[in-house]
Amino acid sequence: MGTLSFLDTEFTDLATPELLSLGLVTLDGREHYVELDLSTEDGQARMRASSDFVRYGGVLDMWGLVPGAAATELEMGRRTAEWLLGLAFESGSRVEVAFDYSTDFELLEYAIRDSGLWDRVREVVTPVDVGAITGSSEGELAAEGCFRELANRGLRRHHALADAIALREAYVAVKALAMQMAHTTHTNTYRQLVQHTLFQGLDEAWLRTWLRVPAFGLNGRKPMDVLDEPGGLEALQDLVTRIATGTYS
Template identity: 65%
Template sequence: MIVFLDTEFTDLLRPELLSMGLVSLDGREHYVELNLSSDVGIARRRGASNFVLFEGVLDQWDKVANAASTEWEMGRRTGEWLLSMSEEASARVEVAFDYPVDFELLALSVRNAGLWEQVRESVLPVNIGALSGSPTGEIAAEECFRDLRKRGLGRHHALADALTLRAAYQAVKALAMNVGSA
């Protein structure tokens, strides 16, 4: 089983988790975002870069029902989701990302929620940045972003970015399968 991961965070130099989106290959979604009115949320907003504050990250908050969470809940809910996916598959879950900090923030969040010892045995991190950055992957991602506008989601929303990572992967894999069978 493979799931695609993206996160949004405060700053490139000192990243602190703001939101996390995961989507399975078959389309099941998991999304959590920090409650920005909590003490942690207020502090993270203060530490956020201008890009995060004014360029399309925080203005996409509250677009997904029941996503607002405490910092602990973000890790707990994500860890439980990954464990359930692994249990269902009776195998480790490949967690695909295109930026290593995304997986580091997922691991830290799950660790802070007390589930990392279980989850680390159930996941396998996989960097697929080269696939998603390919021309085929880029085209598929752009098409996915166009479709996501109907849901009110755009670039730099963690769930939207996870969905486009999935679309890029599927397009590159389909191309490889077609080339291999030709």
């Protein structure tokens, strides 16, 4: 596996997207962010081409929050290419660029192509669509928590760097949950809970979903976190019974 980085971009509109800003963050927290210099002629033209949401809905009003980020589009592509090439050189491996919207990677590619460095970058970069993973409820919860933390930096949703960081947090949370689930399903307590669930007329697919979601009857804790605690199996069996019989509240 190569070095994993997470990508987000902001662009003019959905119909004819043109790059405005680009954020990348690695799994271990290294960050790269560039944004179009809106004071230039090209920047002004790109701003006029932006949708009302971009101009007035909370995208362009976050410009200037990251010192030194402003650049021409050519410079944005060059800086991004050099950052990715540097990651590949340091790690001695390919850089996996994770995104949840394909246009983000397309805009990254176009910007690097314009800088003349794409032939080098494509040899060390692998695009990875993680939308199916991070778009889960667990991923959304992790992203929301991340945005609350990012408010301390003055960043919020629809800032490319903030969205890239939130994408990373969603990925990490979902992967951690998957690893925990894989461990749980190999325990004796899980097998006993499956038997109890089937006896109550519910299936294992339902149980797997239920185990991952914070439960009201557990003060908002996930059943999976309770299962192997002392008395945890009995508590979950009781909850499953109450759900199956309609006495859960």
